[in-house]
Amino acid sequence: MSFDIDVEARVGDFPLKVAFTATTGLTALFGPSGAGKTSVLNMIAGVLRPKRGRIVVDGVTLFDSDEGVNLAPNHRRVGYIFQDARLFPHLSVERNLLYGHKLTAPEARYAHPDQVTALLGIGHLRDRSPRSLSGGEQQRVAIGRALLASPKLLLMDEPLASLDDARKEEILPYIERLRDDLRIPILYVTHAAPEVNRLAGAVVEMSGGRVVSG
Amino acid sequence: MFDFTPAEWEAVHLSLNVGLWGTLGCLPLGFVLAYVLARVDFPLKSLLNGIIYLPLVLPPVVTGFFLLLAFGTRGPLGQFLENTFGITIAFRWTGAALAAAIMGLPLMVRAMRLSIIAVDRRLEMAARTLGASWWRAFFTVTLPLALPGILAGAVLCFAKSFGEFGATITFVSNIPGETRTLPIAIYSLLQSPGGEAAALRLAGLSVVVSLAAVLGAEWMERRIITRAGT
Known part of the structure; x- marks a missing residue:
């Protein structure tokens, strides 16, 4: 399964322009807070509408501004795990x-x-x-x-950020298991480098609403 | 103390009817208004808010007077209802229920609005990403979480409707068996010599009904919270 995004949006008062692809396994969306990482997840989940662009998961178009496609969140089959449960x-x-x-x-x-x-x-x-x-x-x-x-795609938005170190250690093995057992792409937003090193097969680095590497 | 005359029973029965129908009539409109005020931003929102709360701050006699102008036999809305549906509101118990509903609406909207504001919208977002349509998320997440406030609003509206006096007597007058509700009956008794004992009986009864409504609401609210598992 694969995942493809190429979107432009305005979030608050800064422009966001992001394009990358991901495949089965865990891809970290890494960068400082305010880089627009959560906005990217929200656009994929369908709760934030991009100004223009295209989002495709496993061959299904979730959003396409040129073709006028914009699936409702409940029709996207995108799992979303938030920082707070x-x-x-x-x-x-x-x-x-x-x-x-x-x-x-x-x-x-x-x-x-x-x-x-x-x-x-x-x-x-x-x-x-x-x-x-x-x-x-x-x-x-x-x-x-x-x-x-x-x-068909799992979004995780800093799922460990509100937990203390012991709790993080409690969850991390489960996330590793998901990564290894699930045959779907996982997009994992974080600003913590250790989590990236431990979990990610691929890294997309964001800053100021842009992809800077990945 | 509790051997009521038929006329007194009539007043009690009428007040319960007015309270019940006033509240039931208020519920759908009150909820929609509360939801819109809690969730939607639009121009002139504070004006709508002000109009809804107006009966709460206006002298009730003024509200009753406006109702008379609008829904009276010669009023535009009164004539419309009469000609279109054959419904007469003026000087009928239905008019008393309308007056009660309008007086109770601000209390109901206020309680419901606060409870809807308190519902975490991010939970609805979670429900949507789990495959719930907007309506399903509304019925399975928003509504159950706002239920205690909805209930509190309904009880406040009932209590207000049950005891409404000023707007009712101005709008639909004081007709025994038709618009003489409990508070109006008490008022009438106090106007006639030797009516104090009967007035006191009815006053005691209104305390019982009002207290039962408040306690009942509290009990239901506790049950909801227990079911929610705190």
């Missing part, structure tokens, strides 16, 4: 995990609940409330929830 506080862990799974057509599902909970070590948390989980557990559930929607 954003679990639904009124639903149990189980129902959080299955939220996107149930909305995915059965023939399009490749992720199985039992496999995903085993992979992330969260099987014992299924009946709990999100509020009773630690930060690391919440983030693992958020990863599981995104995976269970069987996405």
Whole structure:
């Protein structure tokens, strides 16, 4: 599977112009805060509209300004993991995990609940409330929830930034496993060089709304 | 103390009816207004806001007077309803419900608006990326999270509708069995010699109903929070 982006946008008051491709495995989108990394993810997820350009995932055009294509976020099949887990506080862990799974057509599902909970070590948390989980557990559930929607591309926006070092160490092996087991591209936004070195197969470096290398 | 006369029961029954229908009528409009005020930016938003809150700050008799001008038998809206749907509002209990709804609307919108503002929009964004349409995200995330405030708004509106006096008596007058609601009945009793005992009975009853509404809302709110698992 592959991923292709070539877009221009205006974010706040600075112009953003980004083009790169990614393949299966983990590609780090690396750069200082304010470089426009999260805006790139938001455009891919469909919650921020580029001014012009094209975004293609696995042969499916998600956005194309010339052809007037702009798929709604719920039709993009792009998994998004945020810095804060954003679990639904009124639903149990189980129902959080299955939220996107149930909305995915059965023939399009490749992720199985039992496999995903085993992979992330969260099987014992299924009946709990999100509020009773630690930060690391919440983030693992958020990863599981995104995976269970069987996405064709996984976006991770500084998923470790709000965790302390011990919690980071708790999550990192799981992300390595995702990288090695999943047959989809993962775009991983970070400004932490150690995470890039440990996780990334490819690096796209951004600064001031531009790709500077990669 | 609690052996009410048929006329008193009528007033109680009428007030409950007015409160119920006033609140039910308010709910859809109140929610849409609250949602728009909480989420959408548009020109003249503060003007709309001001108009919704107007009944809260205007003397109720002024609101009743405006209602009379608009919905009275000769008022433009009153004539429209009469000619188009055959509905008469003036001097009917439906008019009392309308007055109650308009007086209760600001309280309802205020409570709902705050609860919608408190819903984290990033959760809705998460739902969308998980495959939920806008409507599904609304019904599975926004609405349940805003529910305690929606409920509180409905109860406030009911309490206001149940006890509305000034706008009601100005708009639909004081007709026994049709527009003489509980507070208007109390007022009438106090105007007649020897009515204090009956007035006190009705006053006690209004305390009971109002307290039950507030406690009931609190109980439901707690249940919602418990279900949400805090």
